[in-house]
Amino acid sequence: MANQPRPLLRLKGHELLPADEDRKVELGVYDVLLPCRKYEVAYKVAILGKVSQSLEFLLRLVKAVPGIEEESAAAFFGxxxxxxxxxxxxxxxxGFVERREGRLWLTSAGDALFREGADDPAIYTVEERRRDLGFDLLAIAPQPPRAIDSVEMSLPELPLADPAGTGKVGDRIFERFSRFFYELAERRDREQIQQRDLYSVDRVVPKDRFQVPVRMRVFAQASAPSLPEIDLGSWRAEHEISDRPQIxxxxxxxxxxxxxxxxxxxxxxxxxxLAELAPDFLKEFVTRTGLNVNRYWREAVxxxxxxxxxxxxxxxxxPLYTEANARRFLEVVDYGLRSCAEQPEFVFSVAPQTRLWGGTTQQRDTLSYLRRRIAAAAPATTTELRAVCLFPGKAAWFIDRTFDDVLSADSSGIPPALEIMIVPHIAVAALVHAPIGASSGYxxxxxxxxFDEGVVARTQAFxxxxLWPFVxxxxLHDRLVQALQGGDQGDSGESQP
Known part of the structure; x- marks a missing residue:
């Protein structure tokens, strides 16, 4: 019997996930302001329409037989x-037809009624229009203004590639208005049976500037999480985004x-x-050198x-404020509320020191949902839950306007990459914001x-x-410490992943 070939031993690569387990995951949400400006645009539209049926027949006959006798034309139609x-x-x-010595010819105006490639004559009239229209200053594409709230107006602005060139945008409106004419056409023009074409753009006058929020969602393949992909689908349809590559x-x-x-x-x-606060949950992923991040990432995905x-x-x-994570965290809170007799006065958020953390109205909306969920569990309570953010360094304006209280510190004993969310005695969350699978990256x-009692107690104590550098x-320090440490701090066993 011939010897069977020995199977090849293949060493496992360093990929985070094998190809058959790869998937796209959402890693971030940001709202940014798109710089825009209003322009008064004066233009003319050509209103196209059909001629009467009898005139159409006559024009087509005269075009086909130039100089036809009037009697012959009458006999042709009966x-x-x-x-x-x-x-x-x-x-x-x-002035469409000229009569000379009993014969008929088309004039230049009559001949112009027959557009290139069309067999039927059509007439048009020209009407003037004047409208105030919004355009963004990056792609010079239509962007209607809308009211923005206090959080939105403090968000960061998308960078302009050529800030000094914004004054030249008005010159480009002539061409861009023509490009987007049918998107910008008035509703009454779109709803008319007669077709309307742009005849000319006569004047463009710049007016007030404004800003419009644009939602960016960040995704990545689980096999390469530190290489982000941008998704603007929450802002506009895909075919509209393709018209705005600059954005x-x-x-x-x-x-x-x-x-x-x-x-x-x-x-x-x-x-x-992260491992110290939830030791039982993460014990399978902890080695002598610390938490095996890549292995836990595969498990979490x-x-x-x-x-x-x-x-x-x-x-x-x-982040906790993506739609999926906000829903998951609120379910964690629901479970924690079942065994908690004490309703919290505060909810605490320890901000990581990463740029644009919380730079979205979804952060505010998540806190609002959390307030309503806790209020529904204790309808007799009149004290409204206050959202407190512990922010190492100077907080951005949108953070100040998202939370009820923002307490800053020049330095703290909290690692910069760590984020913590605490609903005292009910639920907690902890996240590390750092590149995965690479030394640097997103x-x-x-x-x-x-909502494990032991995890909640350890996180609150941490x-x-x-707290002292922040307060x-x-x-106030004693009051916040009491909010974090009061109640049952029993240490129960934790659930496994």
Whole structure:
């Protein structure tokens, strides 16, 4: 019997996920302001319409047989003298047909009624229009203004590739208005049976500037999470985005500028805290050198399930305010409310030191949903939940306007990459914002959310012990510490992933 060939031993590569398990994951949401300006545009439209049927027949005949006798034309259509006289008056009055010595010829105006490639004659009239229209200053494409709220008006602005060139935008409106004419046409023009074409753009006058929020969602393949992809589908349809490549480029530049170095943001220290706060949940992923991030990432991608009574801690990928994560965290809160007799006065958020964290109205909306969920669980409570943000460094305006209270510190004992969310005695979440699979790149949020009593107690204690740099006022400090440490702090076992 011939020897069977020995199977080849293939070493496993360093890929984060094998190709058959790869998938797209959402890693970020940002709202940014698109710079725009209003312009008064004066233009003319050509209103196209058909000629009457009898005149059409006559014009087509005269075009086919130049110089045809009037009697022959009448005989061709079977017209009586009064009928041919009526049609001839209709043709000669506007100057479409010329009568000479009993014969008929088309004038240049009559010949112009036959557009190139068309067999039927058509007439048109010209009407003037004047409208105030909004255009963005990047792609010079139509953008209607809308009211923006206090959070939106403090968001960052998309960068202009040539800020000094914005004054020349008015010159380009002539061409861009023609390009987008049918998108910009008035409703009454679009609804008319008669077709309307742009005849000319006569004058463009720049007016007030304004800004419009644009939502950017960041995705990546799970096999390469530190290489983000931009999705503007929440703002406009795909075919409209393809007409605005400059905006896509500006969004990509902005996200590319968010790259961080894992060492600089203290990623290792942040992962250590992540494991210390939920040791039972992460014990399978902890080695002598610390948390095996790549292995936990693979597990989280494949098993980012919903919480259950027997699954008190669940993996989280992406910021807490994505639609999917906000829904998952609120379900965690619902479970925590079942065993909590004490209603919280505050909800705490420890901000990571990553640029544009919380730069979206979805952060505010998530906090609003959280308030309503807790209020519904305690309808007799009159105290409204206050959202407190502990922010190392100087907070951006949109953070100030998202939270009820923002407490800043020049430095703290919290790793820069670490984010923590606490609904005292009910639920907590912790995320590390750092590149995965590379030493530098996009800061990928990875962590967990939990209503496990032990995890909640440890997380509250961790923040309470580091509260002093953020709160130097003794009475307020003691009040916040009491909010974090009061109640049952029993340490129960944690659920496994």
């Amino acid at each position: 017209f009586e003298q009064t009928e041919i006289s009526y049609v001839l008056n209709e043709a000669t009055g506007p 896509e480029s500006a969004a990509a530049m902005l996200v590319d500028d968010l790259k961080v170095n894992g060492n600089q943001v203290g990623a290792l220290q942040a992962y250590e805290v 494949g098993r980012a399930g919903e919480p259950r009574a027997d699954r008190k801690t669940v993996p989280v990928i992406g 800061a990928v949020p990875l962590g967990w959310a939990s 923040v309470a012990e580091r 130097r006022e003794r009475d």
